[in-house]
Amino acid sequence: MFTIGEFSIITRLPVKTLRYYHDEGILMPDYIDEDSGYRYYRESSARRAAVIALLRGMNFPIAEIRVILSEFTEDAQMVDILLSQREKIESAIGRFKTINASIDAIVREIRSNEMNAEKYSYNIEEKILEDMIFAGKRFKGKYSDVGGVFGTAARSIGKWIAGKPMSLYHDGEYREGDADIEAGFPVSKTVRTPDLECRILPGGRAVTLMHRGPYEKLGPGYTKILAHLETKGLSMDLPTREVYHKGPGVFFRGNPNNYLTEIQIPVKQD
Amino acid sequence: MFTIGEFSIITRLPVKTLRYYHDEGILMPDYIDEDSGYRYYRESSARRAAVIALLRGMNFPIAEIRVILSEFTEDAQMVDILLSQREKIESAIGRFKTINASIDAIVREIRSNEMNAEKYSYNIEEKILEDMIFAGKRFKGKYSDVGGVFGTAARSIGKWIAGKPMSLYHDGEYREGDADIEAGFPVSKTVRTPDLECRILPGGRAVTLMHRGPYEKLGPGYTKILAHLETKGLSMDLPTREVYHKGPGVFFRGNPNNYLTEIQIPVKQD
DNA sequence: TCTTGACTCTCCCCCTGCTGGAGGCCCCAC
DNA sequence: GTGGGGCCTCCAGCAGGGGGAGAGTCAAGA
Numbered sequence: 001m002f003t004i005g006e007f008s009i010i011t012r013l014p015v016k017t018l019r020y021y022h023d024e025g026i027l028m029p030d031y032i033d034e035d036s037g038y039r040y041y042r043e044s045s046a047r048r049a050a051v052i053a054l055l056r057g058m059n060f061p062i063a064e065i066r067v068i069l070s071e072f073t074e075d076a077q078m079v080d081i082l083l084s085q086r087e088k089i090e091s092a093i094g095r096f097k098t099i100n101a102s103i104d105a106i107v108r109e110i111r112s113n114e115m116n117a118e119k120y121s122y123n124i125e126e127k128i129l130e131d132m133i134f135a136g137k138r139f140k141g142k143y144s145d146v147g148g149v150f151g152t153a154a155r156s157i158g159k160w161i162a163g164k165p166m167s168l169y170h171d172g173e174y175r176e177g178d179a180d181i182e183a184g185f186p187v188s189k190t191v192r193t194p195d196l197e198c199r200i201l202p203g204g205r206a207v208t209l210m211h212r213g214p215y216e217k218l219g220p221g222y223t224k225i226l227a228h229l230e231t232k233g234l235s236m237d238l239p240t241r242e243v244y245h246k247g248p249g250v251f252f253r254g255n256p257n258n259y260l261t262e263i264q265i266p267v268k269q270d
Numbered sequence: 271m272f273t274i275g276e277f278s279i280i281t282r283l284p285v286k287t288l289r290y291y292h293d294e295g296i297l298m299p300d301y302i303d304e305d306s307g308y309r310y311y312r313e314s315s316a317r318r319a320a321v322i323a324l325l326r327g328m329n330f331p332i333a334e335i336r337v338i339l340s341e342f343t344e345d346a347q348m349v350d351i352l353l354s355q356r357e358k359i360e361s362a363i364g365r366f367k368t369i370n371a372s373i374d375a376i377v378r379e380i381r382s383n384e385m386n387a388e389k390y391s392y393n394i395e396e397k398i399l400e401d402m403i404f405a406g407k408r409f410k411g412k413y414s415d416v417g418g419v420f421g422t423a424a425r426s427i428g429k430w431i432a433g434k435p436m437s438l439y440h441d442g443e444y445r446e447g448d449a450d451i452e453a454g455f456p457v458s459k460t461v462r463t464p465d466l467e468c469r470i471l472p473g474g475r476a477v478t479l480m481h482r483g484p485y486e487k488l489g490p491g492y493t494k495i496l497a498h499l500e501t502k503g504l505s506m507d508l509p510t511r512e513v514y515h516k517g518p519g520v521f522f523r524g525n526p527n528n529y530l531t532e533i534q535i536p537v538k539q540d
Numbered sequence: 541t542c543t544t545g546a547c548t549c550t551c552c553c554c555c556t557g558c559t560g561g562a563g564g565c566c567c568c569a570c
Numbered sequence: 571g572t573g574g575g576g577c578c579t580c581c582a583g584c585a586g587g588g589g590g591a592g593a594g595t596c597a598a599g600a
Contacts, residue, residue, distance in 0.1 A: 003596095005547065015548085020587060036595055037549050051521050058369055062586075068521075075380045075519030086373045093366050096359050099328050103356045110345045249345035251321050258344070275576065285577085290558060306566055307578055332557070542600085549594070558584095565578065570571100 001031060007041040011049040018049075026066050027052055058085055106250055113246045117260055120210040120245070124228045129203035129264065135160075135196045136168070136184025142177055143215070147248075149183040153196055162188040165247075168201075168239035182239065205267045207234070210245075214256035218242075221263050229265065237266040271301060277311040281319040288319075296336050297322055328355055376520050386515045387530055390480045394498050399473035399534065405430075405466045406438070406454025412447055413485070417518070419453040423466055432458040435517075438471075438509035452509065475537045477504070480515075484526035488512075491533050499535065507536035 008015045021027035022039065027049055029039035048069070055065045064081075072078060135157055137149050150165045163186035170180040190198045207229060211221040229236060246260035278285045291297035292309065297319055299309035318339070325335045334351075342348060405427055407419050420435045433456035440450040460468045477499060481491040499506060516530035 003547075014587085016588060017586085019549090024586095033595095038595075039548085054521075056586090058373055073522050074524050075521055076384055078521055079377055079380055082373050082377050086370050086377075089366050089370055089373075093363050093370075096363050096366075100356050100359050100363075103328055103352050103359075107349055107352050107356075110349055114346055251324070251345055251348060252343055254344050273576075284559085286559060287557085289578090294557095303566095308566080309577085326557090544599085545597100547594100547596075550592095552589105552591090554589080555587095556585100560581105560583085562581085563579095565576100567576075568574095570573090 001040040001042060004029075004039045004041070007046070007049075010043070010046050011053065013049060013053060021049075021052065021062075024062050024066070026062060026069060058082075059089060060085060109250060113249070116245045117212075117258060120260065120262070122210050122212065124207060124209050124225060127206050127208050127264075129206050129266070131203045132163070132186045132201050133188070133190055133198060134166070134168075134184055134201040135187045135191055135193075135198045136166075136182045137196055138170075138180070138182040140178045140180055143179060143181070146181060146183040150185075150244075153184055156193045156195060157185065157187060157191050160187040160189060160191050161185045163243075165244045167242050167244075169242070170239045172236070172238060204237075204269065206264045207267060208262055208264045211261045211263060212258065214259060215261065218261060218263070221261075225263055225265055229267070235268045237268045240265050271310040271312055274299075274309045274311070277316070277319075280313070280316050281323070283319060283323060291319075291322065291332075294332050294336070296332060296339060328352075329359060330355060379520060383516045383519070387528065390515070390530065390532075392480045392482065394477060394479050394495060397476055397478050397534075399476050399536070401473045402433070402456045402471050403458070403460055403468060404436070404438075404454055404471040405457045405461055405463075405468045406436075406452045407466050408440075408450070408452040410448045410450055413449060413451070416451060416453040420455075420514075423454055426463045426465060427455065427457060427461050430457040430459060430461050431455045433513075435514045437512050437514075439512070440509045442506070442508060474507075474539065476511075476534045477502075477537060478532055478534045481531045481533060482528065484529060485531065488531060488533070491531075495533055495535055499537070505538045507538045510535050 002010065004015050004018055008018055011018070013021075018027065018039075022029060027045065030042040030045055031040040032038070033040070051069070052065055055068065056062075060068070068078070068081065135153070137153065139145070139149075146165075146167045154161065154165075165183070165185055167184075168182040170182065184196060186201075187198065192198070207225055209221050209225045211218055226236070241264040243262040243264065244259075245262060246254075246258065248254050248259075272280065274285050274288055278288055281288070283291075288297065288309075288311075292299060297315065300312040300315055301310040302308070303310070321339070322335055325338065326332075330338070338348075338351065342351075405423070407423065409415070409419075416435075416437045424431065424435075435453070435455055437454075438452040440452065454466060456471075457468065462468070477495055479491050479495045481488055496506070511534040513532040513534065514529075515532060516524075516528065518524055518529075
């Protein structure tokens with residue numbers, strides 16, 4: 001007979017655990033001194049303890065171990081229960097893998113945003129824009145209203161989105177509260193939704209400027225780009241565009257000083 | 271402003287959970303009525319709630335979420351912490367895979383024991399035994415001592431085990447308490463351990479008998495096989511062997527009436 | 541025989557991230 | 571003013587133990 005401390009060394013189970021297994025009734029001491037309450041174990045109980053430890057190592061809950069130990073007598077009966085436990089663990093693995101996949105997706109998105117921030121220059125450039133299919137909503141309102149449109153639009157056409165959010169401005173001037181705005185996304189194919197309208201947005205020659213900073217400070221960017229048009233003797237075509245390369249992040253508002261917005265002014269062809 | 275019930279619908283988080291997040295200080299209501307204690311939330315808090323739900327979905331503990339939400343303002347800072355979380359999850363996956371591997375191993379063992387029970391005939395046979403590498407411990411004691419040796423041996427050479435547990439008897443007679451016994455396993459390569467000795471066990475011609483039943487009833491088996499040797503004019507070589515095809519199971523003692531033991535008596539070559 | 545120090549006992553709280561329930565207010569509509 | 575549903579706080583419980591207090595026990599040495 002061993003005291004609980006000795007038995008703990010034999011079985012490599014903590015004393016607390018042995019007492020807990022006693023309370024749970026899955027591993028009873030072989031003798032309990034009635035006066036002192038001391039637990040004593042026979043060496044033969046070590047086998048049962050080892051079986052319990054083995055089953056716990058396979059993530060079997062105590063309650064299930066109790067049933068197994070009381071109702072089963074042969075290994076052959078264990079096969080089914082082992083395999084069903086295996087499946088439970090397998091499905092837990094599946095859940096974890098899903099989590100990791102979504103972490104990967106978010107990390108990729110964050111990184112691509114960062115890379116874009118490095119990639120672009122802040123000088124005025126001339127570009128040839130490609131034709132694209134554009135799904136957007138046209139409304140009259142404030143410039144700050146576009147954010148909300150992106151949220152709802154992204155939910156309804158999510159999987160067809162083929163580029164960064166954009167807005168088109170159909171006024172040739174700055175307007176306070178009733179600007180004529182079209183906000184949406186480039187899409188990979190024409191989609192039909194109740195809210196959005198799909199159309200082909202023609203490309204062509206354009207002058208562009210990358211702006212880093214909060215949206216309220218876009219003004220000087222427009223000043224600079226319009227000055228450029230003037231010196232080159234080019235004239236602006238409508239609608240003008242803004243492409244939001246980096247805005248509020250997936251998790252947080254982010255730092256508006258790092259927002260990255262591309263102003264695109266189409267040039268009238270002669 | 272929404273009541274907690276409305277906000278619960280918006281965020282798809284149970285009311286109880288919202289109250290818990292309030293207690294934990296990671297999602298405070300935007301206003302609390304001082305008289306009634308009612309919590310009220312602004313719609314803008316839904317974004318924070320979504321972030322919390324997302325992080326919880328990635329298994330981040332509440333305490334970590336609290337730190338993240340209070341100290342981080344940009345997505346870029348999240349990359350490291352997301353990747354470290356990814357690693358934690360990956361290692362949990364690893365642990366689960368290990369568990370499943372050991373379940374597989376045990377299921378295989380149980381099944382092979384079952385199959386052996388069907389496969390073997392119970393008559394006396396003559397066989398040619400192959401040479402094998404044998405890792406065992408030689409000691410003097412009782413026949414019933416071999417069980418303990420298998421347990422400790424299996425733990426130390428576990429992955430190299432290449433066959434059923436065996437014992438070799440170096441006495442030419444039955445001995446009560448000081449039999450000269452060697453107990454161990456066939457192994458796939460020579461292994462070096464403090465307890466066990468490895469050697470090549472030479473094969474050769476042998477007479478064998480499969481015995482079903484408890485170890486105490488092996489006696490008649492020996493009687494039968496020795497009588498067979500005599501009638502054939504063969505003489506016994508040492509050590510004799512017992513191969514334990516099926517004994518006490520991984521989990522349970524099993525039914526001793528189903529134990530399956532093969533007696534192998536090597537035959538002296540002229 | 542006494543003392544000392546190591547063990548052991550029971551009992552209670554703590555961990556995580558909620559969930560359920562009891563008992564009691566509060567709000568709104570009819 | 572009344573009913574019914576919503577909301578409040580507080581308490582308990584889950585799984586599998588871990589940590590620690592305060593008290594009793596055991597065995598060896600002086």
